[in-house]
Amino acid sequence: MANAHFPGFDVTAANRIDSSGLRGASQRVRASVCRMKIRVALPQAEIAWCRGWLQAAQADMLMQALLQDVRWEVHRIRMFGRMVDSPRLSSWIGDAEASYRYSGTRFAPQPWLEALQPVRTRLQDETGHPFNSVLVNRYRSGNDAMGWHSDDEPELGAQPLIASVSLGATRRFAFKHRDDAALKQTLELGHGDLLLMGGDTQRHYNTPCRELRARWGSGSTLPFVRSRCAYPVIKSG
Numbered sequence: 199m200a201n202a203h204f205p206g207f208d209v210t211a212a213n214r215i216d217s218s219g220l221r222g223a224s225q226r227v228r229a230s231v232c233r234m235k236i237r238v239a240l241p242q243a244e245i246a247w248c249r250g251w252l253q254a255a256q257a258d259m260l261m262q263a264l265l266q267d268v269r270w271e272v273h274r275i276r277m278f279g280r281m282v283d284s285p286r287l288s289s290w291i292g293d294a295e296a297s298y299r300y301s302g303t304r305f306a307p308q309p310w311l312e313a314l315q316p317v318r319t320r321l322q323d324e325t326g327h328p329f330n331s332v333l334v335n336r337y338r339s340g341n342d343a344m345g346w347h348s349d350d351e352p353e354l355g356a357q358p359l360i361a362s363v364s365l366g367a368t369r370r371f372a373f374k375h376r377d378d379a380a381l382k383q384t385l386e387l388g389h390g391d392l393l394l395m396g397g398d399t400q401r402h403y404n405t406p407c408r409e410l411r412a413r414w415g416s417g418s419t420l421p422f423v424r425s426r427c428a429y430p431v432i433k434s435g
Contacts, residue, residue, distance in 0.1 A: 238383055240373060244397030252317075252363065252390035261365040261389075263313035268334055273305070287338065292331025307331055317363065325394070327359050337369070359396040365389060373403045 238245035252260065270287040290298055291314065292307035318329055364387040371393065375381035387393060
């Protein structure tokens with residue numbers, strides 16, 4: 199049914215959720231993922247927003263653990279033809295073989311943190327999809343951001359399922375079609391929310407964090423992915 203606060207979205211209660219939201223056996227979202235799923239009604243995309251996927255206390259504990267235990271880095275990225283410092287703190291964490299190339303830089307994963315393992319396990323159990331890595335982003339203030347981009351790197355495969363958990367300050371997250379600027383949608387992701395992006399979403403849409411700037415303090419995003427290298431293919435799960 200429609201929700202007046204989120205025009206263009208389909209809101210489905212958990213007891214009505216089916217697996218049609220994300221196509222393919224390895225990319226299906228099971229009914230237990232969240233109590234309330236908001237399906238973003240954009241063509242050529244498979245996007246589900248699970249509000250309050252983590253309870254407030256769980257999200258608080260996870261954020262404190264990450265702030266304390268993550269080895270934060272300022273990554274060098276390519277922007278407008280030159281290498282610059284990324285305007286956020288990040289850490290690539292995952293299985294030993296889950297290296298990842300982004301914006302001209304190859305990242306070797308840091309070992310999994312104890313605090314992230316239950317989140318990874320729950321995501322795998324509830325989606326039926328293996329995840330072998332996560333990019334933890336820390337936005338320290340409204341000046342930290344991420345530009346328009348698509349997670350379409352070869353390591354992620356043709357139709358990656360990306361599960362992004364938000365912590366801390368509420369942030370704007372937008373989608374804009376690559377060929378039709380009129381096809382767009384903006385979400386406000388809160389503390390403990392889960393955003394699932396599958397199917398052809400990364401092929402047809404760019405997502406920014408340029409407008410995803412903290413208005414009420416610092417925050418973090420945790421996109422869990424299944425990364426693979428061309429030689430060899432990484433085994434995960």
